[in-house]
Amino acid sequence: MSDELVFYTNPMSRGRIARWMLEEVGQPYRTEILDFGTSMKSADYLALNPMGKVPAIAHRGVVVTEGGAVCAYLADAFPQAGLAPPAGSPQRGLYYRWMFFAAGPVEAAVTNKALNIEIPDERKRMVGYGCYADVIDALDYAVSQNEFIAGDRFSAADVYFGSQVGWGLMFKTIEPRPALAAYWQRIAGRPAAIRAREIDDKLVAEAKQAQAPQ
Template sequence: MADALIFFTNPMSRGRIVRWMLEETGCAYRTEVLAFGPEMKAPGYRAVNPMGKVPAILHEGVVVTEAAAICAYLADAFPQARLAPPPGDPRRGTYYRWMFFAAGPVEAAVSNKSLGFEVPSERQAMIGYGSLESVLDALEYAVSQSEYIAGDQFSAADVYVGAQIGWGMMFGTIEKRPAFEAYWNRIGNRPAALRAREIDDALLPPKA
């Protein structure tokens, strides 16, 4: 039943990452679109996510927030989709490593760049990601070792890392390195990715 999984989102949010992941799993779900502002901050939704932000999912009574955590959760909740290396598989470490690298250092470094903040060179040791350049070098390494993040099989890590790279290049917060473009070309036009974009684009407010 679709109501077994409820997806809280806004088409102009990181919920687009989760939509892609949901489409990759093939599971049934119901979408609740929340407007930014009072609706997202209302007590009813804060009972789901006290931060008053999207995305979030409610799956059989379990609430999960944070896009990377949702991707990891869904991969395990729907193992038939084969979107994560199984427990005990050495590739699972690589899968976790780069998914959460994208959720931590990449997200922080790119957000700071968007805000016009650059860590002074003498303070880089105090910041988890050091510098944007070092983060992008590591990310380039991650997408250059094999066809997908965790080897020869597409996974939830590719959804999360790929979305970061695709959006970053689109909005100019991640430079268009050949390795990033090649990786995005491998994953960005998967049927589930195209379906997800079509669904979310249809939910966007009409242009003035």
């Protein structure tokens, strides 16, 4: 069983969230860049992730997919980074609550917002996130309770939840409320976040340069 940590991603994908988490953890990892529609759908990669999407990581014989799961796994696999509250603590409850909220209701609501899909009033009860307005109110509430999502310390939940907020503010799929903007400002300047952006932005620039007419 190899201890090598392998990261499957594309710099123009949700893999950027996992990259940030990997930089926060501070452990060595090898990156495999996959292309949409080609290597991401290859037989070799589909054997790892049948969805044919990124991010994914392979570590100690286990493949972990889904951005929130990758963040949670890495926090537990490398506890020395201090990116998860202690098991059984009240903060651990907040950590799980908002991590799963970002992966479920937030992801669904902002995707539908981007696609101009509105839930009819009579159907809100059958939709997990209810309605977009309720999700934004909950986001606003979450970032207004403490400095960070799980209390007074930054955690893996901030990487995942915060990335959803940051992207939503950038692409205007999340209402730019003052509390949300302030929360994003608190976490976006972390050294690991900056390193991750620089790595992926460089990869994007290199890909564009390679595709440019010579």
